[in-house]
Amino acid sequence: MGKYHGKATTVLRPRTTKEVSDIVKWCAKRRIGIVPQGGNTGLVGGSVSLDKEVVLNLGAMSNVRSFDPVSGILVADAGCILESLGDYIAPHNYIMPLDLGAKGSCQIGGNIATNAGGLRLLRYGSLHGSVLGLEVVLPDGTILDQLSTLRKDNTATHNVMLALPRFDNILPLFQAVKRDLGEILSAFEYIDRTAYDTAVAHGHARVFTDEEMQGAQCFVLIETSGGNNDHDEQKITELLESLLTADKPLVLTGVLSQSPAQFASLWALREGLPEALQKEGKPYKYDISIPIADFERVVDSCRDQLKSRGLYGDHAVSKVVGWGHIGDGNLHINVIAKQGYTPEIEQALEPFIYEVVSSLKGSISAEHGIGSMKPHALHYSKSSASIEWMKKLKETFDPLNIMNPGKVLP
Ligand code: AKG
Structure with a gap:
């Protein structure tokens, strides 16, 4: 998108869990922020360093550790590419319970970290429901091994x-x-x-x-x-x-x-x-959940809002389009700025869209997450009590606030 610009000077590519743990311990000791990065396909600036944190890229951890064709349980490193995992299990007549356009680059660790939604949520439910266990490196470097096992599906x-x-x-x-x-x-x-x-x-x-x-x-x-x-x-x-x-x-x-x-x-x-639209200009992307009956009306209202500010046309926004997952009430709106991102367009769209979502009791982030794009807007779909508890959870696991600072929480 060309919208988020990382400031990291260092990218580390560990090959083992032990190496991840060593890196995290080293950073924790020196209070250096860490941005975990998977396939870097996110759309909300979640895997970009905002202030020279170290980028911890999981791409070199890409081994399938085991696959049991009877139970269908797959144990894989965080850096395995989603599509490669699909190819790996296909000969055994299995599919991954998640599919999304970015499957050729996104990594399973990022998918799980963000609980990515995608195209098959209607059938397989939220990805977290298919995850039996995790091996986790906590923000102090401790390895928490909670790997266990899953179920079968032929399709x-x-x-x-x-x-x-x-x-x-x-x-x-x-x-x-x-x-x-x-x-x-x-x-x-x-x-x-x-x-x-x-x-x-x-x-x-x-x-x-x-x-x-x-x-x-x-x-x-x-x-x-x-x-x-x-x-x-x-x-x-x-x-x-x-x-x-x-x-x-x-x-x-x-x-x-x-x-x-x-x-x-x-x-x-x-x-x-997404790729076709990107060829027409810079996309403002909104990933919202609202009642299905309102999908078209909300896209139209964004277009009207831009027109009312004189920002619709080849000189500014050339297209406002909508698509999405009906089963989950998840609408993707793309606003195409033909000549590039401008403060005028952004101010016309925000908080306008967030207010519309809030009035419909929807969510400002259906599946893409909050990243660095939306922490300031979290209150449109989460109560202050929820946000306080989210902060307490974060503090419990990451008291030094070195893990992906500046993301998600306002
Ligand atoms: C989808 O196409 O399902 C996406 O999640 C991408 C949405 C976008 O590019 O705005």
């Missing part, structure tokens, strides 16, 4: 992309899909029209013909992951048929992937949204 995946004539159809559609697919539904992703058009403009394969696109206001990408391929395929095919032949159809049209390549291509469009 068959399919996906379908649907074009909708209006946003208001999303909620009844989500209800119908949940009813018809039940437990095999693993993702239900929303993409607004501008986001879809941007992805196609930057090279993603178009899913619908020009004719089908007429009147399409938004899109939904649905994925199933069940245990029986024939059964799952039948269910998703029947779902599509019933949606297309309904008396009052909720969708204009839909495309069911017919091959692994097409399955991947539908996901590539969805996962490629």
Whole structure:
């Protein structure tokens, strides 16, 4: 994003837990701040040194320690890349219970540290629910070994992309899909029209013909992951048929992937949204949770807010787009500043967006975390009592405040 600029002069890349512990002990003794860093794919400046702290990069710790194909328990170093872990267990018919666009670079330690949400939260729940144990180096250098073990899953995946004539159809559609697919539904992703058009403009394969696109206001990408391929395929095919032949159809049209390549291509469009938008300018990113029914209205209100300040147009903000995970009420808003970040645009957006979120009793950080971007705004979605207890917890583990100072807490 080019938005956060680290000030570290030193990056350390330990290869073992013992080396991490030695580094932390050494820093604790001298009260040197440490910024733990995984794949550096975060969007809120959480893994960037704000004031010359040492960066402790886990990339050189990338061994799988063990995998038990019967229980499905995987024990891996913090620096293992999410996608590599997926590749490692795939021959045993397993998948990781987490998927996100950054999977080719992000690391499992960072995923767990931030409790990353991603595309399959709907099916597998919060990542922390899949973590059986951790080996942790505490801020005084002590190694806390709490590794233990997990469960089994074999999956068959399919996906379908649907074009909708209006946003208001999303909620009844989500209800119908949940009813018809039940437990095999693993993702239900929303993409607004501008986001879809941007992805196609930057090279993603178009899913619908020009004719089908007429009147399409938004899109939904649905994925199933069940245990029986024939059964799952039948269910998703029947779902599509019933949606297309309904008396009052909720969708204009839909495309069911017919091959692994097409399955991947539908996901590539969805996962490629951040990169496509980045090609158009500097993105202001808001990762919020609000009631699903308000997704479109909130994106529109951001655009109106910029227009009211004369900041909408090629001279300032060229696009305001929304997409997200319907199942979790998680909306990603990207505001594209064509000529770069400016204080005027930031002041128009903040605290405006945080106030809107607060009025809807939502969260200012659905899955990206607080990092260094949002500590000042934490009070919009956490009570002062919660913040006080968060501070007490932090003090308990890290009394010297050397672990990632300046992040999360105001
Ligand atoms: C997603 O696409 O699901 C993300 O978490 C990225 C959101 C963004 O780039 O604003």
